[in-house]
Amino acid sequence: MQLVFIDDSGQRQPRREHLGELISVGAVMFPEDQVAKYSREVDKLRVEIGMPDKQEFKWNSPKGSFMAQASGEVVKATRRRMLEIAADCGVRTAVVIWDRGMVPWTKEDVATEILGYLYERIEIHLESSEERGIVIADIPGGGSKDHSKWLSQALDLTTLGTRYAKPERVVMPIVTAPSDHVPHLQLADLVTAATTAAVSGREAGLELIDALKPLARRNAYGYIGGAGLVLWPPNLNDLYYWVLGESTYVKSGTGHPIGPTHELFAQPGRPFRSSNGMPQQDLR
Template sequence: MVFVDDSKTDQVPRAGLGQLVALGAVFVPEDALGPYAADLAGLCAELGVPEGVELKWNPGRAAPQFWRGAGGRLRPALRRGMLELAADHGIRSAVVVWDRGHLDWPMRDRVEPAVLAYLYERIERFLAERDALGVVVADEPGHAGGSWLRAAKELTESGTPHVVPERVVLPILTAPSHLVPHLQLADLVAAATTAAVAGRPAGLELLEPLARLARRNEAGRIGGAGLVLWPPQLMDLHFWLFGERVYRRRGREHPLGPAAAPADRPGRIFQRTDGLGRTA
């Protein structure tokens, strides 16, 4: 079972980035569906989260009174606990993050379909690696739901130029996230990863459990497999986030960070700095 949710942030401390848009998936083995939900309920009880309260990265103004009165230590403990439980149950993840500061295409017409296609490719590839079939469940889209669902249906029928639709056996389904704890995990993974890319402390402090969850390629690297950054000029962030020194794209291996030649690719502003004050 694959659960999908989106994220977006304009709060971007990392110099050189603009608004970030993301879509994330968590891959839950069939035999982990019940155990993860049960362990998550146990974690909530341990931390004093009332039964039935939806677990969201940003509960918003309409959130239950509990979140408005929750202490500053509860959310970090809950977020880390959710991610660590997921990793312990063999759940894996993939997230696509699009920087509109580098490529400001129209959101609904171009960005959202492109991000969905990139994520769909990672879903098909992950299922192929596991020799598995999958069902994809997404959080109910908050806007333009009809167009989003049509794009999703086209993917499951026609695939992309790089992936044939073989492993996802149904059109992408939707469900309300407050009823599905695995969608709440997808919300956390997408939002925490987006926050880490943005350079926000709340996301950066979760890099370790996010790395445990992330899908990896045959060389054991997250870049391009468990985390896709677009456009490609952002590839050096894989060095600053996960310490990776090589990024493979279109059959070519690109040195990252301090290992990259100064003129390796124009526009790669993170070759020598992380945008947060650290330099190589």
Template sequence: MRLIFIDDSGQRSPRRKHLGELVSVGAVIFPENQVAVYSRAIDHLRSEIGMPSGEEFKWKPSRGSWLAGAGGDVVKGMRRRMLEIAGQCGVRTAVVIWDRGRVDWDKEFAANAILSYLYERIEMELKTAEERGVVIADVPGGGSKDHTKWLAEALDLTTVGTTYVKPDCVVMPIVTAPSDHVPHLQLADLVCAATTAAVAGLPHGLELIELLKPLARRNTYGRIGGAGLALFPRDLVDLYFWLFGESEYYKQGRGSPIGPTDSPFSQPGRPFQRHDGLPVAGPDSTVSASH
């Protein structure tokens, strides 16, 4: 059995040129026997840094909270340690990110669409592991009416599935829980937000890439692109090169080259084929790689 915890995130103002507002949802997938192990390790981390027992680990701490006043070094160290513990517990992750600047869907529609894409990746990971799973989501914001609506829409995934994946391995409807009581949901918040920040080109996300990379699920060909991180629309495909150093992207069993090539020309519609979109570091720099 695997327990899957999901949360959403976003970035309104990416640093990378060519990107618009990003909407994202992510999952952390735990082996059943590691759920309690992770909780104990997080309790120990909390004691080490002197964090009050009732406070939540958040990517964006609430104003006035202990974490908001703890200082940048404490927060950075906490984030890194959480990801290291997740790796020790055999956690696998998947994040789906939609660029609203390139396809301006209504935000609610986009959120539901990327949830279905995430669900497909959860099902595929469970099939690969030959396991069953239960999905737990953070309680959606907006009050009980929005919560009820979200649960009704999520129910379709676990009863009907999607165009490409049927609900074979997730054994019950998606359930919700308040994240302040569930440290695994707090990890989902970190993974989703940090990955989204890295795609957006923000330093506090990019500095975690080397810890996020070993957690991300991979496809049959060992690639994260499209499996542990799925970017939409697909003309963002070259970001898999700049983030993870991957030179090929596989779709339906066929590999295509991504990132810089010998050709002096970029393909139309692929803004990151020859440059990562980040501000140039100095006058002699022409291409800056995040990986």
């Protein structure tokens, strides 16, 4: 059995040129026997830094909270340590990111669609692990009405599945829990937000890529792109090169070169083919 914890995130104004608002959702997938170990290790971390018991680790910490008042070095070290603990516990992750600048669906429609993309990765992960799983999500914002609507939409995934994944490994409807009571949901917040920040070009996310990559799911060919990190639409595939350092994207068993090649010019529809999109930088 595996326990899967999911949370959403986003970036309204990415630093990379050509990107619009990003909306994302991510999962951290725990072997059942590692769930308690992760809690214990995070409790130790909390004691080490002097963080009050009733406060949670959040990417965007509330004003006045311990982490909001901590020094930048403490925040960086704490985030990295949480990811290292997760790696020691055998956690695997998947994050789906949608660019509304290229595909301007409503936020509600995007959230529904990317949850389906994430569910497919969860089912594939559980199948490859030959295990069953339970999915726990952070309680969505917006009040009880929005909460009920979200649960109804999520129920379709665990009863009907998607076009590409049948509901065979997730053994019950997705349930929700308050993140302040569940450290594993706080990890989902960190992984999803940090990955989205890295894709958007924010330093706070980019500096954690080396700690995020060991956690990310990989496909049968060893690549994270399309497995542990999914970017939509496909025009963004070259970002797998700039963010993850991968020079190949595999689709349907065929590898496609991404990022800079022998061509020294951008191709229409592929804004990141020869440039990482960062301001005043060109890494051709």
